[in-house]
Amino acid sequence: MATKVLDKITVAASPPASGGVLPLTFFDVPWLFTGPIERVFFYTYPHPVEQFTAHLLPSLVSSLSAALHSFYPLLGCVRPCPDGGGGYEFYSTGGDGGGVELTVAESSDDFEELSGGSPRDVARLYELVPQLPRTEDGSFALASAQVTVFAGQGLAVGVSIHHVACDDSSYMHFVKTWAGQCRVAAGEDAAEVPPPLLDRDVVADPEGLAARTLDEMRQLAAKGPPPPPPPGPPPKLVIASFVLTRDCIDKLKQRVVAKGAASANGGGRVHCSAFTVACAFAWACLARVDGSYTCKKRAHLLFSVECRRRLAPPIPQEYLGNCLRPCFVEVDMGDLLGADGVVTAAAAIGASIKGLDGGVLDGADGWFHKILSLVPEHPMSVGGSPRYGVYDADFGLGRPNKVELVSIDKTPGTVSLAEGRDTQAGIEIGVVLPEAEMAQFSSCFSDGLKQL
Structure with a gap:
């Protein structure tokens, strides 16, 4: 295996966030049973692992913590509503035990090839992308991150955010906030990124589309699982x-x-x-x-x-x-x-x-x-x-x-x-x-x- 996990860190918001419950809008509901948006960002970093661990990693951790203060919904999960009505909601504990898992890893793979544009096995890139933790109660985490160092070559930052939590616009808003905070933590100047707007009341739903779409999704699920894939090994x-x-x-x-x-x-x-x-x-x-x-x-x-x-x-x-x-x-x-x-x-x-x-x-x-x-x-x-x-x-x-x-x-x-x-x-x-x-x-x- 080309990638070796060095550490797993649970990163909480700093200062602690308020946490709380947010509803899913009709724009969110169709993504409920899909999966995460997963990107890998490759950077040149011609330094040994020891230098990364001693100097860059602390800035990455502290800046992620700072970014999560304003993006606190990503600290939590999507869970079934406690009222038993069959709905779902975003739930975040904020600074009270909530956190995003940051995986720290080292890879012996070819950085130049992986960060190029030529065809390469997509499975190799998935070693640089963190998986979202799941629980047995039907809830699932919304975000996780991974930083993989290629000794003397480069660095890969993998970010997974479940699509039910946000679209690509919000995804990149979060990543740029983390990146900007990292530059500040390293003593650099960085343009201030505006905080996110968390008020879900701005998305009006007078026709009850969120509930109706969720009902349609349940009806589909009741008809049984989708047909299995064709027999034989899947193509590379x-x-x-x-x-x-x-x-x-x-x-x-x-x-x-x-x-x-x-x-x-x-x-x-x-x-x-x-x-x-x-x-x-x-x-x-x-x-x-x-x-x-x-x-x-x-x-x-x-x-x-x-x-x-x-x-x-x-x-x-x-x-x-x-x-x-x-x-x-x-x-x-x-x-x-x-x-x-x-x-x-x-x-x-x-x-x-x-x-x-x-x-x-x-x-x-x-x-x-x-x-x-x-x-x-x-x-x-x-x-x-x-x-x-x-x-x-x-x-x-x-x-x-x-x-x-x-x-x-x-x-x-x-x-x-x-x-x-x-x-x-x-x-x-x-x-x-x-x-x-x-x-x-x-x-x-x-x-x-x-x-x-």
């Missing part, structure tokens, strides 16, 4: 990153606007952003790789749109929790696989986003069933976004060499999006596939860039 999955430079993104936008405007919204202007064309490009590549796609008449895409600023009244960006709605896109498979597949996909994605102008919560009572109905269709789904600034997480070691959203491997057909590390890098697209299919995806991606 590899993870890799692909980059769309700013120049490539601009060329894709120009193509979409030039060829797609006439077909979007009856000839209206097409919504065309970096996110739109990156999703479209990845979707077109993935459709050519997945053999199950070729026998289907329609192709499906599922992605999330953040609602904080789209709600009326808008919710502050610092709100700690989930505030995402799903968007559904469907196109003809022949069009997606055709020469202008990226244009077709981008126009459809843009139309879906533009349609939110009529009301971001329209159809909310049908979102859960719509997602379930798409599972047999093997849709491509999207995790992360270029707008969350994952490469801004500086623990005093500079910008990360690489950031991986490892948890995309939990749902086949999911790709991750993030801003590029460098100013001209544009957008990074992360993909997890079996080895043979990854080679096909890489070839499709390369060929698509050559045609720009």
Whole structure:
């Protein structure tokens, strides 16, 4: 085993937090029985383990403790409501015995390879990601962290936060708060990160969507477990990153606007952003790789749109929790696989986003069933976004060499999006596939860039 655990530390909030109980909103409930958002942040750290333990580790621990003071819900768990009504709630003891488990580890693996973008076994990255502790009473912890040192090479910071606790915006708000506090603990200057907003009353639920969605989830569970996976050993999955430079993104936008405007919204202007064309490009590549796609008449895409600023009244960006709605896109498979597949996909994605102008919560009572109905269709789904600034997480070691959203491997057909590390890098697209299919995806991606 390449990774050896050196210590496990329970980190409490300092000064102690108040703790308490918070309700789940209708944005949180659909994530209740999923899993954590799991990222690994890689940094250059050319020092021995002893120097890490003596100098950097104390700053990492004290800064995590300071960050947890304002993000105290992450100290706790999600548990069944004590009233026996079948609901769930966030519960945190605050400074009274609550804490987040921080694993300290050492790895003998190849840091340069792990922190690169080439295909590598996703299981190797999972050695750098902490597991969330579970209990026998039906509750589960919301957050854990792991710091892994590669002697003389680098450092990996793995953060797991259960999706029911927050979305990617809140996830990165927490990580940047921890990183900023770490720079302060080391005596550096750091821009102050605003505290999170914990008031869940800002998410109105006049239609009782939270309770209704939970009832639907129970009804589904009552029908029995999902079908077992196919017999035989599962395929070896590899993870890799692909980059769309700013120049490539601009060329894709120009193509979409030039060829797609006439077909979007009856000839209206097409919504065309970096996110739109990156999703479209990845979707077109993935459709050519997945053999199950070729026998289907329609192709499906599922992605999330953040609602904080789209709600009326808008919710502050610092709100700690989930505030995402799903968007559904469907196109003809022949069009997606055709020469202008990226244009077709981008126009459809843009139309879906533009349609939110009529009301971001329209159809909310049908979102859960719509997602379930798409599972047999093997849709491509999207995790992360270029707008969350994952490469801004500086623990005093500079910008990360690489950031991986490892948890995309939990749902086949999911790709991750993030801003590029460098100013001209544009957008990074992360993909997890079996080895043979990854080679096909890489070839499709390369060929698509050559045609720009």
